[in-house]
Amino acid sequence: MTKKKNIKKLIASCKKQEWAAQKELYLLFADEMMSIAIRYASDINSAKDLVQETFLIFFKKIDQYDENKGALGAWLRRILINKSYAFYHKNKRLDYDGDEIATAELSAETSAIELLEAEDIIKLIQQLPEGCRIIFNLKVVEGYSHKEIGEMLDITASASRSQLSRAKQMLRNMITASESMGQYENQYYKQTKLST
């Protein structure tokens, strides 16, 4: 309750363009935004840029913020996501409407993923092509439907599915390749044992 009141005060001050309030609000939400940005960006520097852009837009358009329509964190998150795919939307790089690639579930890979820590998953996600990365994040992490993703990115739902399948397949391949290189072999061996 106190935090809510505090945020209200901060927002009111931010609307007056008071730097102290802007700074405080930024410090309050920066970590949360960075944890999202790191998944959408290809590296930490791009993620920082994304966070900065997000807060910049937020402070510039704070007059439009209506607390009755949603929490501040959700609003910031939405700005960040919009910002991350704006470039790709503009350049139509996601306008791919190929056949959906069948997703074969491999228990071995699932097991491997389960063994991975968040940092490792993020590293893998960051290696995805940006289009695939955005869709993977939107679908798997944020939980949007393909229809919603299609509307956001101005692509068809089918294209979204295709990109997601591709992303998954790439992740799978990366895991497999890593395994073959022995990066995860120790953990992997423990889980995937086949008796002869």
Place this chain on the structure above:
Amino acid sequence: MKMNSEEHIRNKLKNHTVDWDKEDLLEGLKQDLNPTKKKPVWKWFLIPLLFLLIGLGWWNYTQHQKPTDLTTSQSTSINNEQTIINEQLANQASNNIDQTQKNTKDALVKDNKVNIPKPAINKQANEIERVDSKTKTKTKTKTKTKLSVPGNSETKSEMPLETSIESDRLSTSGKANLMEENKQLALRQTPPIQTQNQLNSSGLKEAAEHKTWDSSPRSARASLNEKLSISMLPGLEIGPFLVPTYRLAKKATATEKDEEIVSTLAGINPWYVTIAGDIGVVKRNRTFQTPDASFLNLLEANEATESAIYHANTQFLLGYQHTSGISLQTGLAYHEVKELFNYSEQWQDTVLLPKDEVRYIIVDKQDTTFVMDTSTVINTYERTIRHNNKHKLYTIPVQLGYQFDVGKAKLVTRVGVNYTFLHNYQGKANYIDEEGNNQILENNAELSYTLTDRIGLNVGLEWLQPIMHQHHWFVSANYKRTPNVHSGIINQHYHSLSLGAGIQFTLASHR
């Protein structure tokens, strides 16, 4: 299983926090949120606009002044010529009035409508003169009386005349007295200086009394006088006032010839204000000052990504036109050069796709692992960035011109310099970094004063056509060379050929 893996990823990532220094971004954020306030450049344009408004206001004021408000410091030569024109008209009017009044008197006497002998009329007239001079300062009730005068063939049947007389004298003097009084009242008016000797007739003097001559009907004025007032309008230019008489003459449907005379006689104010704009094709000229050949190659390799689109210019100028035909003008100008940044790049990434085949089997002491075979797939991507880059220049032009008269039109050649006092550049640039990769730089330079070479050139031709009395509209063809829009190792100028149009307001009539 699918849901499990996705849920696993979601849970792991949702609770994940990044270890980073968030203070890093604060400085950049602060700068972006509270940039040093841009100087409102548009305010510079208020100055010439103010000049323009003052000029127009002045001109408008002089055009609408009443003749009595003006001083007599008019050009003597103009007045002399005016006097000659007016003298002729005045004589004509005088004759008409004398004849008319003579006829009226005769008619009155002849018809015995008012039977008063001529000496008595004269006596009455003298009395009126005396009484009037005595009572000039008194406030008395005045009565408007219409007189119906029996007409003959020349005066027509009725000539309604109106005058203001004192009511105590109306009963004794009669209609003829009123006619005489009209005459006397008119005589008391002071005619304009130049024509005092020539204006002997009472009719004309009465005409002079009614200074606000115009063609609108005045119900209370005699139709005869109305007629005279119209025919005598150029006569009103007898006065020392050029502009108002010109205007009045126009109002009263004076002939075009009369207008021309007056227009020709009017001097033109040498000061004028110009509002103009032009747009045209532009070519970029870029040279490098560095001797480092490898660096030059990197820059020159990217020449193709930027191509100039247009150069537009608007300007507000205050000018002085000398009678010799030479003119000088200066003011404020805004230039905009737009370029298209068009960049395309292709890149590839390689992914390993699994084959449903076992590639090899790792057999440890106890465990055996099947590793799936993979195939390599190369994905090719392409991206295109199209962006409009803009150079904005705020300059003070100083231009010298020479004017050739071509009938009513004028051809003006101009040459001048543009001193740039503010410059702004927004856009993208492409360069190749040390590793050989293309980098796109986003530039958004604040308005700055940093240009090393600030002088641009301007050469042009203007074709002016008159509008209204002394103003002109014009079309122009111009060549412009911008100053160097970069500082440092790059010299970058733009050369433009443009077509434009504008309006030139002469500030006010020169007398």
